[in-house]
Amino acid sequence: MVPPVSVLVCVKRVPDITEEIVLSEDGQSVDGRRSGFTMSAHEECAVELAVQAAGTGGGEATVLTIGDAEAVEQLRNALAVGCTAATHVVGEPFSFGPADVAREIAAVVRAHGEEGRAHDLVLLGNDAADTGDFQVGIRLAYELGRPVVNGASMVEIDGDHVVAVGEGPAGQETYRVPLPAVVTIREGGVEPRYPSVPGRLKAKKIPIEERQPVGEPKGGGRVRMTLPPPTPSAVQILGEGPEAAPAVVDVLEKLGVLSPGKAAQ
Amino acid sequence: MILTLVETDPEGAAIEVSLEAVSFARDISAAGNGVPVDVVVFGDVSGDLRGELAAYGVRKVHRVTGDDVAAYSGAGWASSIQQVRDAAGSVVVMAAGTDRGNELMAHVAARSGASMAANVLSFSGIAPFVVTRQVVGGAAMEEMNLHQRPAVFTVAGHAVEAKPADVAGDAEVVDHAPSIAPEDLVARVVSIAEPASGDDESGALTSARVVVGAGRGVGGPDKFGDVLELTELLGGALGVSRVVTSAGWRPHHEQVGQTGSRISPDLYVPCGISGAIQHWAGCSSAKTILAINSDAEAPMVTRATYAVIGDLHEIVPAINEEIRRRGYAG
Ligand SMILES: Cc1cc2nc3c(=O)[nH]c(=O)nc-3n(C[C@H](O)[C@H](O)[C@H](O)COP(=O)(O)OP(=O)(O)OC[C@H]3O[C@@H](n4cnc5c(N)ncnc54)[C@H](O)[C@@H]3O)c2cc1C
Numbered sequence: 001m002v003p004p005v006s007v008l009v010c011v012k013r014v015p016d017i018t019e020e021i022v023l024s025e026d027g028q029s030v031d032g033r034r035s036g037f038t039m040s041a042h043e044e045c046a047v048e049l050a051v052q053a054a055g056t057g058g059g060e061a062t063v064l065t066i067g068d069a070e071a072v073e074q075l076r077n078a079l080a081v082g083c084t085a086a087t088h089v090v091g092e093p094f095s096f097g098p099a100d101v102a103r104e105i106a107a108v109v110r111a112h113g114e115e116g117r118a119h120d121l122v123l124l125g126n127d128a129a130d131t132g133d134f135q136v137g138i139r140l141a142y143e144l145g146r147p148v149v150n151g152a153s154m155v156e157i158d159g160d161h162v163v164a165v166g167e168g169p170a171g172q173e174t175y176r177v178p179l180p181a182v183v184t185i186r187e188g189g190v191e192p193r194y195p196s197v198p199g200r201l202k203a204k205k206i207p208i209e210e211r212q213p214v215g216e217p218k219g220g221g222r223v224r225m226t227l228p229p230p231t232p233s234a235v236q237i238l239g240e241g242p243e244a245a246p247a248v249v250d251v252l253e254k255l256g257v258l259s260p261g262k263a264a265q
Numbered sequence: 266m267i268l269t270l271v272e273t274d275p276e277g278a279a280i281e282v283s284l285e286a287v288s289f290a291r292d293i294s295a296a297g298n299g300v301p302v303d304v305v306v307f308g309d310v311s312g313d314l315r316g317e318l319a320a321y322g323v324r325k326v327h328r329v330t331g332d333d334v335a336a337y338s339g340a341g342w343a344s345s346i347q348q349v350r351d352a353a354g355s356v357v358v359m360a361a362g363t364d365r366g367n368e369l370m371a372h373v374a375a376r377s378g379a380s381m382a383a384n385v386l387s388f389s390g391i392a393p394f395v396v397t398r399q400v401v402g403g404a405a406m407e408e409m410n411l412h413q414r415p416a417v418f419t420v421a422g423h424a425v426e427a428k429p430a431d432v433a434g435d436a437e438v439v440d441h442a443p444s445i446a447p448e449d450l451v452a453r454v455v456s457i458a459e460p461a462s463g464d465d466e467s468g469a470l471t472s473a474r475v476v477v478g479a480g481r482g483v484g485g486p487d488k489f490g491d492v493l494e495l496t497e498l499l500g501g502a503l504g505v506s507r508v509v510t511s512a513g514w515r516p517h518h519e520q521v522g523q524t525g526s527r528i529s530p531d532l533y534v535p536c537g538i539s540g541a542i543q544h545w546a547g548c549s550s551a552k553t554i555l556a557i558n559s560d561a562e563a564p565m566v567t568r569a570t571y572a573v574i575g576d577l578h579e580i581v582p583a584i585n586e587e588i589r590r591r592g593y594a595g
C-alpha cells in the first residue's frame with residue numbers, strides 16, 4: 001500500500017502571448033487584456049505531475065496561486081484536471097517579487113501543516129512565463145528548510161522519498177530526496193491532460209480557500225519593463241514554390257554551408 | 266572582487282556562454298575602477314583552461330574539488346561558491362544564464378539574502394547597480410535595481426561577445442575544498458544516464474552551425490522525411506517548435522525556444538514555423554534565417570533574412586534535389 005501523499009502545486013496567472021506583446025502604461029507588467037491569460041507551460045506539467053503523484057495513493061493535490069480575483073480562473077482550470085483543493089492568496093501579483101512570493105507560499109505551507117494537512121511535496125514551475133525570475137522554488141526551499149530539486153521533468157513518489165529526473169549538462173540526472181521536499185518542474189516529461197466536462201463541473205463545486213498575504217510585498221527591484229524597438233522587415237523573398245530552389249541553393253553556397261567536402265562524401 | 270562561475274564541458278573546456286559572462290564581468294570591472302575579476306570552477310583546471318582564463322583577464326581561478334562536490338547538488342555547490350566569496354570578499358557573484366547558472370545563482374542569492382536577476386543583457390550604472398534583463402522569454406526587457414551586496418545575477422546567452430582581454434591576467438589557481446553542511450547535500454544527483462547513441466542530438470542542436478527547423482506546417486509525425494533529408498544534406502541538426510513536441514511528433518530535446526534550447530547557428534531554416542514570440546526567443550541569435558512558409562505575413566517570414574513562400578512539401582524536396590544536382594551529395 002502506498003501511503004497517501006499531499007502535494008501542493010503553485011501556479012501563476014500570466015498573459016498568454018504568442019504574438020504582439022503590450023505593456024501596462026506604468027511599465028510594471030505585461031498587459032494581457034487582449035491576449036488573454038494562462039498558466040506557464042512548466043506549471044501545466046507541474047499540475048499534471050501533482051495529480052499523478054497524489055492519485056497513486058489516494059492523496060491530495062492542492063493548487064495555490066498568489067494573484068488578483070481573476071486568478072481564480074487558473075485555480076479552477078487546475079481543479080478541472082484533477083487537483084482536489086485550491087488556495088488563493090489574494091494580492092496584486094506585480095507588487096510581489098520572487099522573495100515575497102516564496103514567503104507567502106511558505107506561510108500557506110506552514111498554516112496547512114498546523115491545520116493537519118501538511119504538504120509532503122511542493123511543486124512549482126522552473127520559471128514563470130512573464131517575469132522569468134528562475135528562483136521562487138529555491139527561495140521557498142530555504143524558507144521551509146527543505147531540500148530542493150530544480151528543473152526536473154518527472155517526479156515519482158517512492159515511499160517516503162521523491163525521485164526526480166531532469167536533463168543535466170551531461171545527460172539525464174536522477175535525484176532521490178526524502179520528503180518533505182520542493183521540486184521545480186520543466187515541461188517535457190508529461191503531457192498535461194485536457195479538462196473533461198465532468199471535470200469542469202466538479203471543479204466548480206470545490207470551495208476555494210481564500211487567504212490574505214502575511215506580509216507587505218517588497219517587490220523585486222523592478223524599475224520598469226520595456227519593449228525592444230520594432231525592427232523593420234528586411235526580408236528578401238527568394239521566390240514562391242519549388243521554382244525558388246536554385247535561388248535557395250545559391251544562398252546556401254554563398255553562406256558556405258555546402259562545403260565541397262560534402263560533395264565528395 | 267567580481268566572482269564568475271565558469272562551467273566546463275565534458276572535455277574540461279570553458280563553455281562559450283561562461284566566457285561571455287567573464288567578458289561581461291570585465292566590463293563591470295572597467296566601470297568600477299578595475300575591481301579584479303576572479304572565477305570559480307568545479308573540478309579539474311587543465312593547463313589549457315587556465316591559459317584561456319588568463320587570456321580573458323582573470324586574476325584568480327578558485328578551483329573547488331572534493332568528495333562533497335563530486336556529484337552535483339544545487340545547495341552544496343552554492344555553499345562552495347559562497348565560501349569562496351566569503352574568503353575572497355566579492356561584491357558581485359555571477360554566472361552564465363544556463364540552467365545550472367540560474368539555479369546556482371538563485372541558491373547563492375537565497376542564502377545571502379540578496380536579490381537575483383536572471384538573464385541580464387546589460388548594466389547602466391554601478392552605483393546604484395541597475396541591470397536590464399530579459400523577461401517574457403526574451404520578448405521584453407526589465408530594468409532592475411540590484412543595489413544590495415552581493416549583486417547576484419546571470420548573463421543571458423549571447424548578450425555580449427566572448428572576447429579575450431587587452432591585458433592578460435595571472436589566472437593563479439587557488440584551491441578550495443569546502444566542507445559542506447549535510448543538509449546541503451540531501452538533494453544531490455545520484456545517477457546520470459548518458460544519452461543513448463542516436464539520441465545525443467541535444468548537445469548537437471545548441472552547437473550546430475546549421476539548424477533546420479520544423480513546425481506544425483510539416484503536418485504530421487510521418488512527414489519529416491524531407492526536412493530530415495535537408496538537415497543531413499546541410500550537415501546540421503533538426504530543431505522543432507513546441508507544437509511538434511507537444512503533439513509527440515518529435516522528442517522534447519529537439520525543441521527550440523523559451524522552454525526549449527536556445528540556438529545560435531550561422532544558418533537557421535525554419536520550415537512551417539510561424540515564429541511565435543516563445544519560439545523566436547530561442548532562435549533570434551541565428552546569424553541568417555531562411556524561412557520556408559506558406560504565409561508571407563508569418564512573423565518568422567517578416568523577421569527572416571531570406572524567405573520562400575509556399576508549401577514546404579514542394580519546396581524542400583526541390584531544394585534537396587538541387588543540392589544533389591549541384592554535386593554536394595554524391
Ligand atoms: C509559456 C510558453 C512557452 C512556450 N515555449 C515555446 C518554445 O520553447 N518553443 C516553441 O516553439 N513554442 C513555444 N511556445 C508555443 C508558441 O507560442 C507557439 O504556439 C508555437 O511556437 C507555434 O508552433 P508552430 O510555429 O509550429 O505552429 P503554428 O503557429 O501553428 O505555425 C505553423 C506555421 O506553418 C505554416 N504552414 C502550414 N502549412 C504549411 C506548409 N504546408 N508549408 C509551409 N508552411 C506551412 C503556417 O503558415 C504557420 O506559419 C510556448 C508558449 C508558451 C505560452
Ligand SMILES: Nc1ncnc2c1ncn2[C@@H]1O[C@H](COP(=O)(O)O)[C@@H](O)[C@H]1O
Binds near residue numbers: 098
Ligand atoms: N504569484 C504566484 N503564485 C503562485 N506561484 C507562483 C507565483 N509566482 C511564481 N510562482 C511559482 O514559482 C515558479 C517560478 O517563478 P519565478 O521564480 O518567478 O520565475 C513559477 O513557475 C510558479 O510555479
